[in-house]
Amino acid sequence: xxxxxxxxxxxxxxxxxxxxxxxxxxxxxxxxxxxxxxxxxxxxxxxxxxxxxxxxxxxxxxxxxxxxxxxxxxxxxxxxxxxxxxxxxxxxxxxxxxxxxxxxxxxxxxxxxxxxxxxxxxxxxxxxxxxxxxxxxxxxxxxxxxxxxxxxxxxxxxxxxxxxxxxxxxxxxxxxxxxxxxxxxxxxxxxxxxxxxxxxxxxxxxxxxxxxxxxxxxxxxxxxxxxxxxxxxxxxxx
Numbered sequence: 434x435x436x437x438x439x440x441x442x443x444x445x446x447x448x449x450x451x452x453x454x455x456x457x458x459x460x461x462x463x464x465x466x467x468x469x470x471x472x473x474x475x476x477x478x479x480x481x482x483x484x485x486x487x488x489x490x491x492x493x494x495x496x497x498x499x500x501x502x503x504x505x506x507x508x509x510x511x512x513x514x515x516x517x518x519x520x521x522x523x524x525x526x527x528x529x530x531x532x533x534x535x536x537x538x539x540x541x542x543x544x545x546x547x548x549x550x551x552x553x554x555x556x557x558x559x560x561x562x563x564x565x566x567x568x569x570x571x572x573x574x575x576x577x578x579x580x581x582x583x584x585x586x587x588x589x590x591x592x593x594x595x596x597x598x599x600x601x602x603x604x605x606x607x608x609x610x611x612x613x614x615x616x617x618x619x620x621x622x623x624x625x626x627x628x629x630x631x632x633x634x635x636x637x638x639x640x641x642x643x644x645x646x647x648x649x650x651x652x653x654x655x656x657x658x659x660x661x662x663x664x665x666x667x668x669x670x671x
Contacts, residue, residue, distance in 0.1 A: 435498070437462045437589060437621045438483065443492030445478050453478040454646050455492070460589075460638075463619040467632035467653070470642035470668070476625045479642070480591050483623060484515055497588070511538065513589040514582035518597055520574040522566040527553065530566045531581045538585070552580040555614060572603035579611060583620070590615075590622040596631060608634050629653075629669065641665050 438460040445453040453475035460466050468476045481487040483494065485506050494501040501509055514534075522530050531549045540548070553559040556576040561569065566577060575595055582590060596604045612635050615622055626632055632639050632653055639653045641661075649661035660666040 435462055436460060436495070437464075437497055438623070439493075439495040439498075440483075441493045441495070443482065443494070444490040445475075445482055445487060446490045447478065447487075451490075451645055453482070453642075455479065456647070458640065458647060458650065460621060460623060462621055464638055465615055465622040465624060465636045467636035467639045468623060468625045468642060469627065469629060469632050469639060472627060474642050475645040476627075476642055477593055480515075480593050480623060480625050483589070484513060484591055485509055512587065513591060514585045514587035515591045516575075516578050516582050516593070516595050518594040520578035522569070522574055522577060524567055525565070527558065527561045527564050527566050527569070527577050530577055531584055534581055534585050548584040548586075549580075552584045553577070556580045556583075557610060570603075572599055572607060575599065575607065576610075583614065583618070588621065590620050592622060592624040594625055594627070596626070597628070604631075611635065641668065643668060 436459040440455050440458040443453065443455040444451060468479055470476050478487065482489060485501065496509070496512065523533060528549055531553060532545050535545045535548060550559065553562060556579055558573055558576045558580065561573060561577070566574065569577065579595070596607060599607065608631060615635070624635055636653060638651060639656055640650045641648045641656065643664050648665050649656055656665070657669055660669060
């Protein structure tokens with residue numbers, strides 16, 4: 434295995450205050466890394482830094498062994514897809530929503546048709562193909578948002594609390610389906626959540642962020658059995 438993402442000596446400031454410091458972090462190809470911690474501790478800041486949507490005070494991000502900063506934002510962002518808590522669907526059909534990113538990237542019509550149908554079916558919303566996206570339920574909308582992201586065949590998938598607004602039964606079903614798809618496709622994923630049960634379900638590795646710093650990285654079971662310090666132990670017991 435080799436690292437798709439490597440972060441070195443990273444610091445991000447927001448409103449003049451240190452929002453995140455990461456001495457070292459690697460995300461191997463095919464990994465699903467859950468980033469956990471209390472609200473306001475820097476989880477989403479890490480995701481924004483990986484997406485190059487926030488300025489770095491210092492540090493390096495390497496993507497597949499190469500300096501991410503060496504290429505333009507546009508080129509870099511074509512390598513990844515981002516899914517947020519709010520699906521942010523356009524006022525158009527489900528098909529057109531999933532096709533939108535592919536059209537922007539210049540994918541041909543036949544390939545768009547194939548990928549849109551494939552990913553809507555794989556996320557169990559193929560029957561909603563012609564439905565106006567703004568008429569979907571919360572769970573349906575998030576499935577369409579994930580289909581839109583995965584249809585891009587990203588090297589890196591970034592998920593920011595994508596299940597937090599869903600009711601428990603909907604969340605459980607979507608976690609199961611997404612977990613299976615990520616395993617089948619080997620899509621490298623960084624998944625931000627405050628829900629430890631979600632991290633256990635979806636991720637093979639976990640990074641614990643407390644006080645704006647990564648305190649421990651490793652398989653969830655190992656971190657639970659051997660927390661790096663008292664702060665991690667207290668967080669895990671909450």
